Amino acid sequence: MDTNSKLTLNLKVWRQKNGSAKGKLADYKLTDVSTHMSFLEMLDVLNEQLIKQGEDPVEFDNDCREGICGMCSLVINGVAHGQESSTATCQLHMRKFNDGDTITIEPWRSKAFPVIKDLVVDRTAFDQIISAGGYTSCRVGSAADANSLLIPKDMAEKAMDAAACIGCGACVAACPNGSASLFVAAKIAQFSYLPQGKAERKKRVLNMVGKMDDLGFGDCSNHGECEAACPKEISITHIAIMRKEYVKAAFS
């Protein structure tokens, strides 16, 4: 069984009062951090200390703490969601760190995700992209029997691989261009595998990609940082599918 030990950590945390204020890294020392703690529990402990000292706690987004809601969003030592692969910040545990470590904690940094306060950013741009076409237009109550549509197992699995995206935005934060291509491609690829997605195929890819460009996300230039940062291992091959879909839609 995993054993419990205690760490002393030097934290450098991004503090920014609001969107228009200038931010800076602040230093905090934290002792007696149990290796059983999650990264966010470590920040909870820091915040309790700050409150007791009469200082403002560090604001950070989080909710489910099970790696599925996509709300947590920290750049840890320069890496979106930290060094541990395929792990959202909330699932990262302190046993992955060493006694005496210095840990830098910053928000997602991207033009399309402006900082609201400290480590909290505004990701409504993602909702806007989905509202441009990330769905099938099926009226409630009008669906045929579910088994009237046969979908081969491997296609359902591929669609599920793409649909696993949690919309956290780590792909954007990791991309040197601030591109949302992996996020957009995952949704487009999901529907490209499924017969339900066929009817609105062209419109979907043109509108979603168009919306992504309008919102100030950058272009994809195949760095692959997005895939490396993705906590759900969404594959960069979905971006190739998105391009194929786009070309087919744009030139037909």
Next chain:
Amino acid sequence: MKLDSKIPDGPLAEKWDKHKFDMKLVNPANRRKYTILVVGTGLAGGSAAATLGELGYNVKSFCIQDSPRRAHSIAAQGGINAAKNYSNDGDSVWRLFYDTIKGGDYRAREANVHRLAELSVNIIDQCVAQGVPFAREYGGQLDNRSFGGAQVSRTFYARGQTGQQLLLGAYGSMMRQVDEGRVMMYARREMLDLVVVDGKARGIIVRNLINGKIESYSGDAVLLCTGGYGNVFYLSTNAKNSNATAAWRCYKKGAAFGNPCYTQIHPTCIPQSGDYQGKLTLMSESLRNDGRVWVPKNKGDKRAPDQIPEVERDYYLERKYPSFGNLVPRDVASRNAKAVCDEGRGVGETGLAVYLDFSDSIQRLGEADIKEKYGNLFDMYERITGDNPYQTPMRIYPAVHYTMGGLWVDYNLMSTIPGLFVLGEANFSDHGANRLGASALMQGLADGYFVIPYTLADYLATNTFSKITEDQKEFTAATQEAKSQITKLLSINGKKTVTEFHRELGKIMWDHVGMARNEKGLKYALKEIPKLRDEFWQNVMIPRDGDSLNKNLEFAGRVADFLELGELMARDALLRNESCGGHFREEFQTPEGEAKRDDKKFTYVAAWEYAGKDKKPILNKEPLKFENVHLSQRSYK
């Protein structure tokens, strides 16, 4: 208060169809004249907003997270039930209805549950049409599995992420309506009060969580889809932001609260590791399909699990319940885990855990098969605990997971305040005293996609609505009240943090209003909770920034409400002198230690009515009539 459940006449299986025909409709051209406020964007709220937008109503949708896609429905793992009988194993609408009534220990309304079972089949059709990538068989048909407490395979699933996929389906449909201009989305808003004008719910007061501004929104009806109150226990499997504030403030405005003591403790969660812990993580109970639950036969056996020979292990669920084995309902599995740990046979550092062992299944089916079914759950377990469940058994322990209680609603999902509808986990209606696995998703979507479009139309068509504005006195008074509570919280400037108070409340609740309750403990809780509440209002310390994002301030308001709700839960549990489902009173058990109901005295819904500050709430009773099923002692042997 007069409770009228408005259950339609006629034979059980025909009630909903008949009622649908009897209800009034709103002309398509008139729908845009109505504004509907939907609070919460989980399965219930998301599906309701999408459907009502599609029908042409003017919908305003509110959520506390940064995006509607984050609602806690997203974390549901295992699946969604539907009476499709695709497995040809004897399932039917009647069987799903019967299982749900029995699983709820005969404390739910027959008519509601039957409607739920009927609608379950439409939900799957709808979700497939949305592109939800459910698990499939090689022939392309949908795959099913059996799930906690069911003897048929009626659960549809998308790996261990069923809630996520269903929610993203509803979210996509809702975002389509945002694009069409029929749904307006207000994210990072927390509902602080309900505005009642001329006896009808006509608006809400929310706090903009980014700039701290108090905002008012008026409408013709309010749909409360804000989930359950499991976080009253501090540690639960709920998301950190899940709370009861919206529902509680509606209670204080006149909505009755139904069966607050019915809470569900989920048997398979990762055990707590220390005081710093902020939440508990659930492991889907689908794991019980292939995992075997055991503890050492001998007390205090601290050997590693692989050092304990087969003959010295007690597979206690298989031993006590030969026909259901590891698949007994949640409440039974949870209580048994507590019992063996109380006997001193618990495992792990704290002794508060039992093993869930996959070695037999891995041997029988191969590691690849287990990985395909549960890979993401195993990975999650390893990330959190540092142990590899392919090699060593998981350690699990029960944790608070779901609340069957909630705001009282009639058959139309309307609360005791006209125009205030309550959907999903936030209402009390369908699961009785215990919810079956994979039924929460079913209820949330049934309420939002298929029930509310009809019952809301009937309400709108049969009522008249005076013209109101957001600056009239009811709104300004509620705004003032919300502002003064915040000012008061910020001015206390005490010595203890919000988290410290919440943790203390959670300990009282878990120890005395938790998995097993007794008169002495409940009376103790009723004495201690008000004391803690008084201390809170004297001594809480909150960072003093009311004009920007301040999560501690948000939590302070929620904990203040939990400190009142916790007391009502204890009161309800003390009054219910019987055991049923998730409500287990130690004084009332069978010789075998099973829940012992008292049908003569307690076949009713306890609907509590707010009587004013520092006054005892008033108990109203809705008798439950069982005309179609015979009440029997639940047995899973």
